[in-house]
Amino acid sequence: MRSASLHIATALALCGTWSLTACAQTTLGPVTGEVSFHTSSADLGVGYTWGHGVLTYGGRTYPFSVKGASAAAIGYSSGDSVGKVYNLQRIEDFAGTFWALSGEATVGRGVSGQLMENDNGVRIRLDYTRGGARIAASPSRLTIRLLKTPEQSSGEHTGNAKAHSAAK
Template sequence: MRSAYLRSVVAVALCSATIAPAMAEKVLGPVSGEVKFISHSADLGVGYTWGKGVLIYDGKQYPFEVSGASAAAIGFSSGDSVGKVYNLQRLEDFEGTYWALSGEATIGQGLSGSLMENNDGVRIRLQENRSGGRLAASPSRLSIHFVKPKANKTTTDAKTPS
């Protein structure tokens, strides 16, 4: 019962701290894409977050990796994140360092929300479903980099032994 109450309080706090979807475009800029990714966080005061995902922009998918540090959190959690990307004018503006404010209360299953922004004015508003055990209300510094496609090696170039 107490866990359900804690989750409700955190969910209300996250909802009031994030912007309602109808007003988001006014404040965050135009919606220009979507992101989906899986991430993991491990913290003991200061922590580390890492993961992989995909940016959906202009009808195409661009895989990326995310990693970075956070403060004022304890525990471990992992989960799926989905979000809207705002104010992305050029694809190359998506990569870089983002500052994020996030909150999470995960005991078994939990909710998390983040609002991220980089130096090019690109903003990402995330909703996350997490599992594990983690409590966080922290600023984070995350880096996002596109994953380069791997070249396919052909076997026709290989020499056969004589």
């Protein structure tokens, strides 16, 4: 009986989250990019989240790392997220700290949705598929840092060599 009540409460909470993010999507404007990433979260009161992912923007892909914190959570979960990016005008605006109010009730496998925004006005609407055992209902903060690709690294190296040659 207790298990059934927990499942019903979880389903209602998730439906509320999905309907809020679905309604919000119409006011977010056009989609400017897409993300997919894998994260893990470990919590004992205060939690820590880490992971990596890929942003698709302007026909190119950009790898990034994710780390962050949350309050009022307990347990461990990991999983994959996919989402749409809104209001991204320049790739530089993607990196930064994203804020969200989030909730999760995962026992075994679970799904959830989240809407988050950074200081540059970039918004991400996410759909999660998680596994583990975790309960969380709190504000969360995720910091996204763009990673250099080998292509970008070699381009910067060439640019430094040109600058070094010009200085001679």
